[in-house]
Amino acid sequence: MKYLATVIFLLPLIGLAQVPIDVGIHEDGQKLTGLAEIWHDVDGTSDLEQAREAYLRGDYRPLESAGSTGLQPGAFWSRFALRNSSGSALTLHIEYVDHQLIALDAFARELASGADFERVGRLSLADPFSAREIPHNRFVFELTLPAGETAELMVRFGSDELGVVFPSMRIWDPKALQSSSKLETGVMAFLFGGYFLMSIFALIGGITSRGKIFYIYSIYSASKVAVWSTILGYTHQYVVTDHFHWSYMSLAGAVTILCGLLFSRMFLQTRKHTPRLDYLLRFMLVNAGFLLVCALLKLTALSVISITVALLMYPLIAVVAFIRWRQGYKEAIVFALAWSLLVLGLVVQAMRDLGYVEHNFINYYWPPVASFFEMLTIMAAIGILVQRLRMLKEQAEKKYTQQLEVSKADLERQVQIRTRELEAAKTRAEQEARTDPLTGVFNRRSFFAEGGHLFKLAQRKRLPLSLLMLDIDHFKSINDIHGHATGDLALRVFSEAIVTHIRDIDVFGRIGGEEFALILSEERAGALQTAQRLQGEIARIAIESNGVSLQITASIGVAHLSDETGIEALLQKADSALYLAKRQGRNQVVEYCGMGQAASAGAIE
Ligand SMILES: Nc1nc2c(ncn2[C@@H]2O[C@H](COP(=O)(O)OP(=O)(O)OP(=O)(O)O)[C@@H](O)[C@H]2O)c(=O)[nH]1
Structure with a gap:
C-alpha cells in the first residue's frame, strides 16, 4: 500500500x-x-x-x-x-x-x-x-x-x-509588468480620449445642426468608452471599484450594440430604402434589448447566447451598407468600410474566444482598436454626408433664388401689362362715359359739361359764342323705309361729316335721338357761315343702303350768346330757331332773332 x-x-x-x-x-x-x-x-x-x-x-x-x-x-x-x-x-x-x-x-x-x-x-x-x-x-x-x-x-x-x-x-518581474501596464493604460487612455472627443464633437454637431444622427453617434461613441473600459477591467479599477459584477460587461455590450444598430438604421435609412433588410435589423435590435434584460437580470447563459447571436449578425450591417451604396448613397461605402473594420475586430475576438486563433497581444487589442477606427471612419462618413447635404442645400437655395428672381421679373411684367390694360380700360370707360356709343361724339351729359366751360369763359371774357341745333330731316322715314340699321348708319355718317368740318375747340354732341348741338366760339357772321357750310356738307352725304344711295338733309337752328345765364337757355333759343327751320320746310338754317321770332326770324336758304 x-x-x-x-x-x-x-x-x-x-x-x-x-x-x-x-x-x-x-x-x-x-x-x-x-x-x-x-x-x-x-x-x-x-x-x-x-x-x-x-x-x-x-x-x-x-x-x-x-x-x-x-x-x-x-x-x-x-x-x-x-x-x-x-x-x-x-x-x-x-x-x-x-x-x-x-x-x-x-x-x-x-x-x-x-x-x-x-x-x-x-x-x-x-x-x-x-x-x-x-x-x-x-x-x-x-x-x-x-x-x-x-x-x-x-x-x-x-x-x-x-x-x-x-x-x-x-x-x-514586477517592474516590467508595471511599466508595461503604464504603457497599456496610456494607449487605452488615448483611445478612450478619442472616443470621448468624437462623442463631444458629435454632441456639439447635434446641438448646432439639430440633427438626430449626431446625438445617436455621440451616445454610440460614449458607449464605446463604457463597453471597452468595462471589458478591459478599467471600470472595475477606477469607477465601480466596490460592487463590480460580470453582468456590467454584458450591460455595456448591450448598450453599445443597441446604439450601433440605432445609428446604422438611421445613417443608412434602411426603413425607407431597404425595408426587407430592415426587419433583420429590427430583429437585431430586439435581440440587443433582450441582452440588456438578461444582463440586468444577471442571466449568464442567455446573455452569452444573445451576445453571440448579436455578433454573428453584425456583418449583415456591412452588407446593408454595401447595398445602400449600390443604390447610390455615396457615404454608405465609407460606412461599410467602418463597419467591416469593426466586424473584423469582432471576428478576431470571436476566433480567439473560441480557441481557433492563438491569444496574443495583437488579437487581444485588435477589437478595441478596430472599434476606434470604426468610429473615426464613421465620423468621416458623417462629415462627407453633412458636406454633401450642405452643398445640396446651397444648390437648392441658389436655384430657389434664381427662380424667385425669374418669378419676380415675370410678375412685374404681368403687373405692367395688367396696369396698362387697366389704364386703357379706364381710359376707354371714361371715353365711353363721355361719348355717345353710336356716333362717338359727346353725349348729352358731357356736351353740357364741355359746352358749359366754353359758355362761362365766353360770358366772363365777353367773347362771342354761338350754339347750333342740328336735326336730320325726316329721319323717322329713313328708319321706316330703310330700316333702323340704316338710320344708325345715317347718324354715324352725319356725325362724322360734322366732326370733320369743325375745329377742335368746338364742342359737338348728340343731345337726343337725331338731334345734335354744336357750340362755336364765333361771332354771329362766322357762326351762320359755318352753319351754312355744314348744311352743304350734310347735303353731300350719300349713304349706301341695299344698293340704293340715300341723300339726307338737316335743319339747323342758330342762337348767339347775349344775356343768357346758362347754356340751357341758349340751347332753347337755338331749338326755337330749329323748330322754325322745320316749319319753314326743313333743309335750312334759321337764326334766332329774339322773342317772337318764331314767325320768320332770319331764315337762310
Ligand atoms: N335709327 C335710329 N333712329 C333713332 C335713334 N334715335 C331716335 N331715332 C328715331 O328718330 C326718329 C325721329 O323722328 P321724328 O322726331 O318724328 O322726326 P323726323 O322724322 O326726323 O321728322 P322731322 O324732324 O320733323 O324732319 C324717331 O323715329 C326715332 O325712333 C337712333 O339712335 N337710331
Missing part, C-alpha cells in the same frame, strides 16, 4: 509532469504558464484536493485549442512548475492573459517536497478592487521563489455558469 502510494505520488514527476519553466530576474511577460496540463472541472465544484486527485489520476491534458477553452461551464484547472534559475530569490507577478474572469485561485508548493499547497492568489470579480494584492486591471498574483527552487502551481480558472476561459498566465 505504502509502495503504491509512493508510485502514485511520484507518477506526476516521472510521466505526467511537464518540464518546469525556467524563470529569471528579467521576465517581460513573454513566457506563459502554458496549456500543457489542463483539467476541466465540469460542474466547477472541485476544491484543490479534488483537483489534485484528478491530476494524480492523469486527467490533466494539454488544451487542444489555440488558447481558449471555448464556451464551457464550470472551471478549469492548470498545473505548471516554475524553476528559479537566477541564483537569487525571485518575486514574480503572474498575470491572467485575458480581460477578466469570474474568479482565479492559485496554490503553490515546492515541487516534489510533499508539502501542502499554499494559497498564493485569490482573485474574484465580485471582490472590491482594493482587495487585489496587485492593483492591475487584469488578475495578477504574486509568487516568491527562493534561489534554485522549483515551485509547482495549481491554478483554478472559474467562469461561473458558462464562459470562455484562457487557462494560461504571463510571467513578469
Whole structure:
C-alpha cells in the first residue's frame, strides 16, 4: 500500500509532469504558464484536493485549442512548475492573459517536497478592487521563489455558469509588468480620449445642426468608452471599484450594440430604402434589448447566447451598407468600410474566444482598436454626408433664388401689362362715359359739361359764342323705309361729316335721338357761315343702303350768346330757331332773332 502510494505520488514527476519553466530576474511577460496540463472541472465544484486527485489520476491534458477553452461551464484547472534559475530569490507577478474572469485561485508548493499547497492568489470579480494584492486591471498574483527552487502551481480558472476561459498566465518581474501596464493604460487612455472627443464633437454637431444622427453617434461613441473600459477591467479599477459584477460587461455590450444598430438604421435609412433588410435589423435590435434584460437580470447563459447571436449578425450591417451604396448613397461605402473594420475586430475576438486563433497581444487589442477606427471612419462618413447635404442645400437655395428672381421679373411684367390694360380700360370707360356709343361724339351729359366751360369763359371774357341745333330731316322715314340699321348708319355718317368740318375747340354732341348741338366760339357772321357750310356738307352725304344711295338733309337752328345765364337757355333759343327751320320746310338754317321770332326770324336758304 505504502509502495503504491509512493508510485502514485511520484507518477506526476516521472510521466505526467511537464518540464518546469525556467524563470529569471528579467521576465517581460513573454513566457506563459502554458496549456500543457489542463483539467476541466465540469460542474466547477472541485476544491484543490479534488483537483489534485484528478491530476494524480492523469486527467490533466494539454488544451487542444489555440488558447481558449471555448464556451464551457464550470472551471478549469492548470498545473505548471516554475524553476528559479537566477541564483537569487525571485518575486514574480503572474498575470491572467485575458480581460477578466469570474474568479482565479492559485496554490503553490515546492515541487516534489510533499508539502501542502499554499494559497498564493485569490482573485474574484465580485471582490472590491482594493482587495487585489496587485492593483492591475487584469488578475495578477504574486509568487516568491527562493534561489534554485522549483515551485509547482495549481491554478483554478472559474467562469461561473458558462464562459470562455484562457487557462494560461504571463510571467513578469514586477517592474516590467508595471511599466508595461503604464504603457497599456496610456494607449487605452488615448483611445478612450478619442472616443470621448468624437462623442463631444458629435454632441456639439447635434446641438448646432439639430440633427438626430449626431446625438445617436455621440451616445454610440460614449458607449464605446463604457463597453471597452468595462471589458478591459478599467471600470472595475477606477469607477465601480466596490460592487463590480460580470453582468456590467454584458450591460455595456448591450448598450453599445443597441446604439450601433440605432445609428446604422438611421445613417443608412434602411426603413425607407431597404425595408426587407430592415426587419433583420429590427430583429437585431430586439435581440440587443433582450441582452440588456438578461444582463440586468444577471442571466449568464442567455446573455452569452444573445451576445453571440448579436455578433454573428453584425456583418449583415456591412452588407446593408454595401447595398445602400449600390443604390447610390455615396457615404454608405465609407460606412461599410467602418463597419467591416469593426466586424473584423469582432471576428478576431470571436476566433480567439473560441480557441481557433492563438491569444496574443495583437488579437487581444485588435477589437478595441478596430472599434476606434470604426468610429473615426464613421465620423468621416458623417462629415462627407453633412458636406454633401450642405452643398445640396446651397444648390437648392441658389436655384430657389434664381427662380424667385425669374418669378419676380415675370410678375412685374404681368403687373405692367395688367396696369396698362387697366389704364386703357379706364381710359376707354371714361371715353365711353363721355361719348355717345353710336356716333362717338359727346353725349348729352358731357356736351353740357364741355359746352358749359366754353359758355362761362365766353360770358366772363365777353367773347362771342354761338350754339347750333342740328336735326336730320325726316329721319323717322329713313328708319321706316330703310330700316333702323340704316338710320344708325345715317347718324354715324352725319356725325362724322360734322366732326370733320369743325375745329377742335368746338364742342359737338348728340343731345337726343337725331338731334345734335354744336357750340362755336364765333361771332354771329362766322357762326351762320359755318352753319351754312355744314348744311352743304350734310347735303353731300350719300349713304349706301341695299344698293340704293340715300341723300339726307338737316335743319339747323342758330342762337348767339347775349344775356343768357346758362347754356340751357341758349340751347332753347337755338331749338326755337330749329323748330322754325322745320316749319319753314326743313333743309335750312334759321337764326334766332329774339322773342317772337318764331314767325320768320332770319331764315337762310
Ligand atoms: N335709327 C335710329 N333712329 C333713332 C335713334 N334715335 C331716335 N331715332 C328715331 O328718330 C326718329 C325721329 O323722328 P321724328 O322726331 O318724328 O322726326 P323726323 O322724322 O326726323 O321728322 P322731322 O324732324 O320733323 O324732319 C324717331 O323715329 C326715332 O325712333 C337712333 O339712335 N337710331
